[in-house]
Amino acid sequence: MSSFEPVLMANMALPDSHTLRVYESTGGYQALRRAIKELTPVQVIDAVKASNLRGRGGAGFPTGLKWTFLPKDHPGPIYMCINADESEPGTFNNRYLMELDPHQVIEGIILSSYATRATTAYIYLRYEYPLSWKRLQAALDECYAAGLLGKNILGSEFSLDVYLHKGAAAYICGEETGLIESLEGKRAWPRIKPPFPAIEGLFRKPTVVNNIETVACVTQIMARGVEWFKSIGVPSDPNNPRDPGSYGPKLYCLSGHVNNPGCYEAPLGITCRQLIDEYGGGVWKGRKGKAAIPGGISMGLFTEPEFDTPLDFAGPGKVGCLGLGTAAVVVLDETVSMVDFLHNSCRFFQHESCGQCTPCREGTAWALAMLNRIRAGKGRLRDLDLLLEIGDTIGIIPGTTICGLADGAAWPIKNAIRKFRGEFEDYIKRTNPHGYAVTEPVLALPVLAGAH
Amino acid sequence: MMREQAANMSSTEPILTAEMVREIQALFPRYPNKRAVTLPALHIVNDRLRYVPLKAVVEIAQLLELAPAEVQDTLSFYGLFKQDQPHGRVRAWVCRSISCALRGGEQVLEHLCHKTGIRPGETTPDGALTLEYAECLGACEFAPCMLAGESLHRELTTAKADEFLSHVRPASGAGHSSAHA
Ligand SMILES: Cc1cc2nc3c(=O)[nH]c(=O)nc-3n(C[C@H](O)[C@H](O)[C@H](O)COP(=O)(O)O)c2cc1C
Numbered sequence: 001m002s003s004f005e006p007v008l009m010a011n012m013a014l015p016d017s018h019t020l021r022v023y024e025s026t027g028g029y030q031a032l033r034r035a036i037k038e039l040t041p042v043q044v045i046d047a048v049k050a051s052n053l054r055g056r057g058g059a060g061f062p063t064g065l066k067w068t069f070l071p072k073d074h075p076g077p078i079y080m081c082i083n084a085d086e087s088e089p090g091t092f093n094n095r096y097l098m099e100l101d102p103h104q105v106i107e108g109i110i111l112s113s114y115a116t117r118a119t120t121a122y123i124y125l126r127y128e129y130p131l132s133w134k135r136l137q138a139a140l141d142e143c144y145a146a147g148l149l150g151k152n153i154l155g156s157e158f159s160l161d162v163y164l165h166k167g168a169a170a171y172i173c174g175e176e177t178g179l180i181e182s183l184e185g186k187r188a189w190p191r192i193k194p195p196f197p198a199i200e201g202l203f204r205k206p207t208v209v210n211n212i213e214t215v216a217c218v219t220q221i222m223a224r225g226v227e228w229f230k231s232i233g234v235p236s237d238p239n240n241p242r243d244p245g246s247y248g249p250k251l252y253c254l255s256g257h258v259n260n261p262g263c264y265e266a267p268l269g270i271t272c273r274q275l276i277d278e279y280g281g282g283v284w285k286g287r288k289g290k291a292a293i294p295g296g297i298s299m300g301l302f303t304e305p306e307f308d309t310p311l312d313f314a315g316p317g318k319v320g321c322l323g324l325g326t327a328a329v330v331v332l333d334e335t336v337s338m339v340d341f342l343h344n345s346c347r348f349f350q351h352e353s354c355g356q357c358t359p360c361r362e363g364t365a366w367a368l369a370m371l372n373r374i375r376a377g378k379g380r381l382r383d384l385d386l387l388l389e390i391g392d393t394i395g396i397i398p399g400t401t402i403c404g405l406a407d408g409a410a411w412p413i414k415n416a417i418r419k420f421r422g423e424f425e426d427y428i429k430r431t432n433p434h435g436y437a438v439t440e441p442v443l444a445l446p447v448l449a450g451a452h
Numbered sequence: 453m454m455r456e457q458a459a460n461m462s463s464t465e466p467i468l469t470a471e472m473v474r475e476i477q478a479l480f481p482r483y484p485n486k487r488a489v490t491l492p493a494l495h496i497v498n499d500r501l502r503y504v505p506l507k508a509v510v511e512i513a514q515l516l517e518l519a520p521a522e523v524q525d526t527l528s529f530y531g532l533f534k535q536d537q538p539h540g541r542v543r544a545w546v547c548r549s550i551s552c553a554l555r556g557g558e559q560v561l562e563h564l565c566h567k568t569g570i571r572p573g574e575t576t577p578d579g580a581l582t583l584e585y586a587e588c589l590g591a592c593e594f595a596p597c598m599l600a601g602e603s604l605h606r607e608l609t610t611a612k613a614d615e616f617l618s619h620v621r622p623a624s625g626a627g628h629s630s631a632h633a
């Protein structure tokens with residue numbers, strides 16, 4: 001681990017790291033020049049496939065494999081959507097890449113488009129990133145002026161336009177089909193899949209959706225080679241032929257109750273405790289950790305003993321979390337009330353549910369209403385089971401909703417209550433000493449005449 | 453306000469300036485259809501007018517060859533675009549999501565509300581400031597934080613919030629409430 005050299009962040013400390021001049025002075029766009037001159041698109045796909053690169057946007061789907069789902073010999077157009085909506089609470093690594101090394105991202109977009117034969121790429125950028133917008137737009141302008149974008153890139157047959165498209169402050173636009181609907185000018189209601197975007201995506205054409213960090217990894221794989229990429233991280237499980245492993249460097253985000261919050265590049269597979277102690281300078285104020293979000297709030301919670309879990313694609317799932325997600329760790333110290341944590345989480349998801357699926361719209365609203373009631377001193381022990389019932393039944397995993405936002409809403413509920421149940425029970429008993437055991441509905445509703 | 457708006461609605465003067473129209477039309481070649489320009493067009497208008505009144509929706513719809521209801525449907529899905537009146541000269545988004553909440557973000561928002569006498573979503577009577585809560589601003593390493601216009605305010609404290617108020621509303625003294633003046 002000590003021999004690990006940052007790559008994705010290597011240039012970020014250079015003055016004017018966001019300019020073409022500095023990027024090219026460190027070898028930037030050499031990989032693109034080589035690929036366009038020496039490699040066919042299929043060879044680029046093969047390299048990315050061989051690297052086992054997995055998407056950094058949250059789902060961890062193998063990137064090269066996703067690209068091969070595009071129809072063969074399609075007359076076009078094929079679209080590339082670059083997901084820069086980055087709104088998962090705790091997550092900010094895409095911002096570092098866009099603000100401090102936008103050309104590394106753009107080189108990856110051009111390489112990915114070359115590989116997939118996309119002729120137009122849209123970068124869907126969240127509204128709250130004005131500096132990213134400026135830096136990306138300036139970098140795109142430099143590329144057009146230098147012949148790296150536009151018609152006949154570097155004198156080849158390959159042409160590509162890249163456009164920025166601004167979001168409007170909605171988390172659901174990060175879900176890939178919500179993003180597509182939003183880009184098309186509609187409300188960001190995610191689509192039922194299949195068809196997957198590779199078959200029918202933006203403007204009903206074959207479409208690839210990839211995260212900003214994913215395409216930055218593509219740049220590095222094409223610059224440094226597959227062997228380099230696979231020398232970092234956690235190898236595939238030899239007993240599971242379908243496990244693509246967790247290869248490559250990762251930009252971990254660290255925030256909450258740590259001494260040094262920040263964005264840190266490390267090999268995939270460091271433990272949460274290593275991230276907190278070795279990179280983040282430990283839990284703040286000399287306190288103990290109580291829990292941590294492993295990869296954005298959607299992924300649920302580690303308890304303190306679970307901090308030893310590796311932050312690779314397989315790790316968080318082994319302790320009941322949803323997954324690695326965005327690898328954004330948020331630390332909660334020993335003073336944090338889990339009731340307050342869960343209230344914050346439920347409020348977020350109630351606010352961000354797009355409202356399309358009843359289980360998600362109603363489930364997130366009722367979960368928040370119950371947390372509000374518990375915090376108002378009117379909680380009943382029974383509410384914990386009602387909350388778990390919501391948590392266990394909303395999402396694409398139980399099969400009741402269109403997109404994964406509902407799974408993300410469910411996981412903090414399930415993890416918080418199942419891993420810290422005693423604390424919730426104590427809180428309810430303490431704040432509602434006379435009513436905590438009541439089991440009747442809070443409001444006795446009249447039976448609707450004619451309902452039978 | 454209502455009467456002004458009614459006047460706006462019935463006026464034959466377009467609300468979109470020629471420059472806005474040109475900017476919107478300049479985006480058409482980027483997309484295979486005009487509907488995709490809906491969100492960019494809303495941003496162009498909102499950046500200038502600080503809101504997107506219904507009359508602007510109708511004019512955008514004409515430009516994009518859509519029904520006004522289609523543009524309105526998209527607009528109303530997002531919480532960003534106000535329709536009844538422009539937001540303040542500065543619109544400040546205070547993060548309330550987890551990393552900021554763990555470091556006092558909600559207290560800062562409460563403090564700002566208290567000092568200005570407005571609630572999230574409201575504008576000070578002098579039109580200087582609109583306060584909003586935000587979900588994660590993607591700047592959690594600087595928690596608690598706030599995005600005001602295009603500038604990110606990091607590691608907020610109540611003292612820094614007061615300083616911010618004295619810049620945005622110099623006339624009202626260092627953040628004293630003028631809401632009831
Ligand atoms: C509710 C929700 C929000 C999401 N937000 C983002 C996001 O902000 N950025 C992102 O890259 N992926 C996000 N995703 C994942 C995308 O749907 C998609 O998997 C990803 O963009 C694919 O790119 P990748 O394979 O390069 O990771 C989100 C998913 C869900 C369900």
Ligand code: SF4
Pocket residue numbers: 172189190352353354355356357358360361401402403404405406
């Ligand atoms: S699961 Fe929730 S956010 Fe996703 S489509 Fe359904 S209602 Fe919308």
Ligand code: FES
Pocket residue numbers: 089090091547548549550551552553587588589590591592593595597
């Ligand atoms: S939680 Fe406030 S910026 Fe992320």
